[in-house]
Amino acid sequence: MKRLSAAWVTFFRKLLKAGQGRPVALAVLFGLSLLNLYSEWPGGIARPQFFDRFDDFVPDPFNSARQLLFDHYQRRFPRVPTSQPVLIVAIDDKTLAAVGQWPWPRNKLANLVDAIAAQKPLAIGLDIYMPEADQTSPDKVADNLPASAAELAAGLRALPSHETILADALRAAPSVLGAAAVDHAAFDTSTDLRSAPILVHGVDPINMVKRYNYVLASLPELQAAAHGQAMLNVALEQGTVRRIPLVLGLGEKLVPCMPIEMLRVVTQSAAVDVYADAAGMQSVGVADVQVPTQPDGDIWLHFASIRSTQLRYVSARDVLQGQVDPARFRNKLVLVGLTGTGLTDMRTTALGELVPGIEIQAQIIETIFEGRFLRRPVWLKWAESVFVLAFGLLIIWYIPHTDSRLAALVRAVPQATAMLGVVLNLLLLAACLLLFKFVGLLVDAASIFIILSAVTGCFFTTALLDTAQTLRDALRSRPTKRPAPEVPPPAQPVRQPEPPTAAIAKRQPTAPRDGADQLPR
Structure with a gap:
C-alpha cells in the first residue's frame, strides 16, 4: 500500500x-x-x-x-432612496384586531379600496388574489339556510353579492389585481389571465423568459372589473430574492409583473412594449419609460435597507378610519398587502433582511422611478x-x-x-x-x-x-561524520596521606639565618 x-x-x-x-x-x-x-x-x-x-x-x-x-x-453599497413614489397600505395586526381576521368578506375589502380611491392616488395595486367565491356573500349564506327560512333566503339573494360590491370598487378606482404563476394545476388555478397586450419589437422572446402553464388569479368577475392584471412572482435563488421578472410567459403569451402593469395603468397606455433580439430580451417599455432587462426578462434589483423605507407604510385601519393625511396619497402608487403576523409572505433580500413580499414590489417601482438599475x-x-x-x-x-x-x-x-x-x-x-x-x-x-x-x-x-x-x-549529499569513540580521561594519581611528623615539620617556623632576627645593639 x-x-x-x-x-x-x-x-x-x-x-x-x-x-x-x-x-x-x-x-x-x-x-x-x-x-x-x-x-x-x-x-x-x-x-x-x-x-x-x-x-x-x-x-x-x-x-x-x-x-x-x-x-x-x-x-457594501445599498441603494439609498431619493424618492418615495410608493405608499403601502398594510393589513397589519392592529387592522386585523379592529376589522377581523383574514380573509375578510369582500365587501370589507371593497370599503378599503373605496377609502384609498377617495384620496386620488395614481394607481392601486392589490398584492392579493381571490380565486374562490366569498362564502360570506348573501347568496352563499342563503344557500345554507333551512327550508323554513325561505323568505329570508329570498331576501338575501336579492342583495348584491360581495364580489359585485368589490367589482364596483375596482372598476371605479385605477386598480390592478395580482396573480401568481405556478407550475402545476390545482382546483383553483386556470390557464389564462385577462391582461393587457404586450407588443414585441424584434424577436419573440416567449422561449427565453420563464414560462408557466397555470396561474392562481382572482375570479373572472373581478378580473373584468380591474383595470389591470399582473404577476407577483419573484425569482428565488438559494432562498434569496435577487432578480425579479418584469415579463413572464403564461402558456403562449407574455404577461407583465405588477410594477410594469401599474405604470401602464398610470400612463393609460394601451400596451406594454418588449424589445428583444436573438440574444433575448433587451428592455421593457411603458410610455416613455424603458427598463433594461436580462435576456430572460429579469432585472437585478438594487435593494434599499428596510430601515430606510419604513415611512411608506400606513395601517389599513387608519385608512378606514380616515386618520391618514390625504397628502400622503397624492401622486403616489399605492400597494395593498398583508403584513399581519402569520399572513405575510416574508422574503429574504440580497441585504440579508427579511421583508414582506409587498416591500419587494415597492422597491421595483422605486428603482424604475429613480432609473438606478443594476446591469449584467x-x-x-x-x-x-x-x-x-x-x-x-x-x-x-x-x-x-x-x-x-x-x-x-x-x-x-x-x-x-x-x-x-x-x-x-x-x-x-x-x-x-x-x-x-x-x-x-x-x-x-x-x-x-x-x-x-x-x-x-x-x-x-x-x-x-x-x-x-x-x-x-x-x-543526501551532505557527508556523514561518524562520532569519535569516547576516550576515558586519564586516571588521577591517588595522593597518599602524609605522616603526622611531616605535617608537624611543615608547620615549624624556619630558623633565622645570619642572626637576622637578633636585636640591634
Whole structure:
C-alpha cells in the first residue's frame, strides 16, 4: 500500500513539473473557464447540448460564489432612496384586531379600496388574489339556510353579492389585481389571465423568459372589473430574492409583473412594449419609460435597507378610519398587502433582511422611478471570459521563465506566487466595487479569482515541490561524520596521606639565618 501511494505521489510530482508546470496550468485554465461558462452561459450563442447532460450531477460552485459576491456588493453599497413614489397600505395586526381576521368578506375589502380611491392616488395595486367565491356573500349564506327560512333566503339573494360590491370598487378606482404563476394545476388555478397586450419589437422572446402553464388569479368577475392584471412572482435563488421578472410567459403569451402593469395603468397606455433580439430580451417599455432587462426578462434589483423605507407604510385601519393625511396619497402608487403576523409572505433580500413580499414590489417601482438599475449585460460575461483567458495565458507564459525576476522571486520565496495572486485579486475586487457603485455593473470577480488563483496555484505547487526536492538532495549529499569513540580521561594519581611528623615539620617556623632576627645593639 505504501509503495502504491509513493508511486502516485511520484506520478503527480512528475506531472506537475512536466513542461515547467505549463501543461497542467493550461488544463486548469481552460477546464475551469468552460465550467464557468456552463454555470452562466451568455446569450447570443446557442448553449452546447452536451451541457444539458451535466445539469443534474455537475456541481456549480461558480454560481454560488457569484451570488454571494453580488450580495456583498449590495451590502457594501445599498441603494439609498431619493424618492418615495410608493405608499403601502398594510393589513397589519392592529387592522386585523379592529376589522377581523383574514380573509375578510369582500365587501370589507371593497370599503378599503373605496377609502384609498377617495384620496386620488395614481394607481392601486392589490398584492392579493381571490380565486374562490366569498362564502360570506348573501347568496352563499342563503344557500345554507333551512327550508323554513325561505323568505329570508329570498331576501338575501336579492342583495348584491360581495364580489359585485368589490367589482364596483375596482372598476371605479385605477386598480390592478395580482396573480401568481405556478407550475402545476390545482382546483383553483386556470390557464389564462385577462391582461393587457404586450407588443414585441424584434424577436419573440416567449422561449427565453420563464414560462408557466397555470396561474392562481382572482375570479373572472373581478378580473373584468380591474383595470389591470399582473404577476407577483419573484425569482428565488438559494432562498434569496435577487432578480425579479418584469415579463413572464403564461402558456403562449407574455404577461407583465405588477410594477410594469401599474405604470401602464398610470400612463393609460394601451400596451406594454418588449424589445428583444436573438440574444433575448433587451428592455421593457411603458410610455416613455424603458427598463433594461436580462435576456430572460429579469432585472437585478438594487435593494434599499428596510430601515430606510419604513415611512411608506400606513395601517389599513387608519385608512378606514380616515386618520391618514390625504397628502400622503397624492401622486403616489399605492400597494395593498398583508403584513399581519402569520399572513405575510416574508422574503429574504440580497441585504440579508427579511421583508414582506409587498416591500419587494415597492422597491421595483422605486428603482424604475429613480432609473438606478443594476446591469449584467451579455457582453460583460464574454469580456470576463476573454480577460480570464488572456491573463491566465500571460501567467502561464511568464512565471516559468527562469530568467525573469518573478521566477527568481518564486524560487527564493515559494509563497511569493500566492502573495502576488492575493494582491492582484484584491485590486480586481476594488475595481469591481467601484464599477458597481458608480456604473451599476455586476462584474463576476469571484469566478475570475477562482480561476486565476487555481492557475497560479499550479506554479506555487511546482515551486514547493522544487524546494522540497532541493532540500532532500542537500540532505543526501551532505557527508556523514561518524562520532569519535569516547576516550576515558586519564586516571588521577591517588595522593597518599602524609605522616603526622611531616605535617608537624611543615608547620615549624624556619630558623633565622645570619642572626637576622637578633636585636640591634
